[in-house]
Amino acid sequence: MSRVSYVNGRYLPHAVASVSIEDRGYQFSDGVYEVIAVRDGNVVDLYPHLLRLDRSLHELRITKPMDHFPLGAVVREVVRRNRVGDGIVYIQVTRGVARRAHAFPKHIAPSLVVTARNLAPPSDAARSNGVRVISTPDIRWGRCDIKSISLLPNVLARQAAAEAGVYEAWLIDEDGMVTEGSASNAWIVDQAGNLVTHDLGPAILGGITRAALLDACRSAKVKLVERAFSLDEARNAREAMVSSTTAFVLPVVAIDGRSVGDGTPGPVCRKLLELYHQHLQDELGANAIGIKARRPLSKSKASA
Ligand code: PDD
Numbered sequence: 001m002s003r004v005s006y007v008n009g010r011y012l013p014h015a016v017a018s019v020s021i022e023d024r025g026y027q028f029s030d031g032v033y034e035v036i037a038v039r040d041g042n043v044v045d046l047y048p049h050l051l052r053l054d055r056s057l058h059e060l061r062i063t064k065p066m067d068h069f070p071l072g073a074v075v076r077e078v079v080r081r082n083r084v085g086d087g088i089v090y091i092q093v094t095r096g097v098a099r100r101a102h103a104f105p106k107h108i109a110p111s112l113v114v115t116a117r118n119l120a121p122p123s124d125a126a127r128s129n130g131v132r133v134i135s136t137p138d139i140r141w142g143r144c145d146i147k148s149i150s151l152l153p154n155v156l157a158r159q160a161a162a163e164a165g166v167y168e169a170w171l172i173d174e175d176g177m178v179t180e181g182s183a184s185n186a187w188i189v190d191q192a193g194n195l196v197t198h199d200l201g202p203a204i205l206g207g208i209t210r211a212a213l214l215d216a217c218r219s220a221k222v223k224l225v226e227r228a229f230s231l232d233e234a235r236n237a238r239e240a241m242v243s244s245t246t247a248f249v250l251p252v253v254a255i256d257g258r259s260v261g262d263g264t265p266g267p268v269c270r271k272l273l274e275l276y277h278q279h280l281q282d283e284l285g286a287n288a289i290g291i292k293a294r295r296p297l298s299k300s301k302a303s304a
Helices: 024-028 046-060 068-081 124-129 152-163 208-219 231-235 267-288
Strands: 004-007 010-013 031-039 087-094 111-118 131-137 168-172 177-181 185-189 195-197 224-226 239-244 248-255
Touching: 004 068, 010 068, 024 087, 031 046, 031 267, 046 068, 046 087, 046 208, 068 087, 068 111, 124 248, 131 152, 131 239, 152 168, 168 231, 177 231, 185 231, 185 267, 195 208, 208 224, 208 239, 208 248, 208 267, 231 248, 239 267, 248 267
Parallel strands: 131 168, 131 248, 195 224
Antiparallel strands: 004 010, 004 111, 031 087, 087 111, 168 177, 177 185, 185 195, 185 239, 239 248
């Protein structure tokens, strides 16, 4: 079966789907994106992802290409046409096509692309044995809260991780603090037993998985603190993990080749895996009974 992608109003064979060479995404990285998980053909956390997309568009003053309802319909249709069971949907919106000039062109329509593909969820081995990370300087810009398609520093960091044979690279700011991973949020369990992840702000992307986990942890009364933590603190932490749309939650058992805790996934991480599994079940259940419009995120999360 050949893939089908959506480009500016049309469903096209993926192999010929394209945008102009004068698309500002291509020339300036002038655009934003979302990656959304698909489980058993269901789109997970669609509404929070669409809210984050709106926020990224708003921050860059890019026109919204579509309202949530029609965009949700396109997303589901691309999933259906590609027969995605477990996988991802990718949404990209750029400012549009115009003769190359840095300042915003007037009166152009945004470009919207939606693709989807099958992708295996994290392996049982990764979930039960954990993954390893390296650290690398965070050389990104000052607005990492915007899910911009300008990902060169993230690409370089993930390449360094690949070359080191590990899952992820944790990004370290000038003060020695861990901001997040190249494509995931970073978590530790500190020496006091608190679950810790960087607070929201321009230094990190407010992950949708992060928000779902925080919600679940609050309900389950897991002790948690949103604050920055240093690389040193992470190396001496009891436990560590990463979260993202594609990783869900994974235990981190080594940082820069040194074991975290006893080098095996700990109890808090196992709890997070369980809570996230429950969240996925709830999402599938909500889709099954036709609850399409999920409740809005609280203000703090919508501004993530
Ligand atoms: N990345 N931080 C960064 C820099 C990210 O790129 C991502 C997601 C996250 C986690 O966010 P979420 O839980 O909403 O996926 C954090 C996606 C998966 C990607 O670029 O492929």
